[in-house]
Amino acid sequence: EDQVTQSPEALRLQEGESSSLNCSYTVSGLRGLFWYRQDPGKGPEFLFTLYSAGEEKEKERLKATLTKKESFLHITAPKPEDSATYLCAVQAPPGGYQKVTFGTGTKLQVIP
Amino acid sequence: EPEVTQTPSHQVTQMGQEVILRCVPISNHLYFYWYRQILGQKVEFLVSFYNNEISEKSEIFDDQFSVERPDGSNFTLKIRSTKLEDSAMYFCARTSEGSTEAFFGQGTRLTVV
Numbered sequence: 018e019d020q021v022t023q024s025p026e027a028l029r030l031q032e033g034e035s036s037s038l039n040c041s042y043t044v045s046g047l048r049g050l051f052w053y054r055q056d057p058g059k060g061p062e063f064l065f066t067l068y069s070a071g072e073e074k075e076k077e078r079l080k081a082t083l084t085k086k087e088s089f090l091h092i093t094a095p096k097p098e099d100s101a102t103y104l105c106a107v108q109a110p111p112g113g114y115q116k117v118t119f120g121t122g123t124k125l126q127v128i129p
Numbered sequence: 130e131p132e133v134t135q136t137p138s139h140q141v142t143q144m145g146q147e148v149i150l151r152c153v154p155i156s157n158h159l160y161f162y163w164y165r166q167i168l169g170q171k172v173e174f175l176v177s178f179y180n181n182e183i184s185e186k187s188e189i190f191d192d193q194f195s196v197e198r199p200d201g202s203n204f205t206l207k208i209r210s211t212k213l214e215d216s217a218m219y220f221c222a223r224t225s226e227g228s229t230e231a232f233f234g235q236g237t238r239l240t241v242v
Binding site for chain 2: 049051060061062063066104117120
């Protein structure tokens with residue numbers, strides 16, 4: 018059974034204090050690893066897809082990296098508007114692209 | 130402008146009643162999905178719908194659930210006889226062909242009493 022574990026469950030940062038969120042996964046034949054941002058009471062918002070170990074993607078203050086066992090979401094100099102829950106999800110055979118397994122998320126709070 | 134609009138935003142229903150949740154994709158896309166998120170728990174895949182047919186479903190998506198695209202624009206999730214444990218946020222999503230970027234709706238909060 019595919020498993021996704023995110024840590025920490027919650028993270029409180031000062032504005033400008035860089036940090037990383039972790040997503041550890043156990044799948045047979047990873048097809049894709051997704052990062053989403055979720056604001057309270059809203060649907061997930063797509064951030065990145067990573068396909069193979071060594072791959073990196075960036076968007077503004079966010080950078081996602083992937084190894085064979087885990088992914089990191091690095092947040093550089095965060096701002097209060099980066100406060101949200103960050104979700105990791107994996108997709109592996111035999112499921113199709115969106116039959117993904119989500120982690121429980123990391124709730125990030127950035128203090129001004 | 131949201132990519133996907135869901136209605137209603139909140140629905141309260143009595144146990145055993147049927148509910149229909151609606152999703153209106155703005156663009157003419159072929160790939161649609163339903164997910165649910167029980168309060169405080171992780172997002173769970175329910176079903177994917179491609180070219181007007183179910184392409185995949187999870188163990189959660191049992192005979193109580195059905196999906197259809199009745200008029201070519203709305204995409205619906207029906208729960209025939211709701212249970213207390215069906216209380217959750219239900220999200221509709223869509224992707225474009227060849228893309229892994231999924232656009233989620235704002236969700237429908239279903240409360241079964």
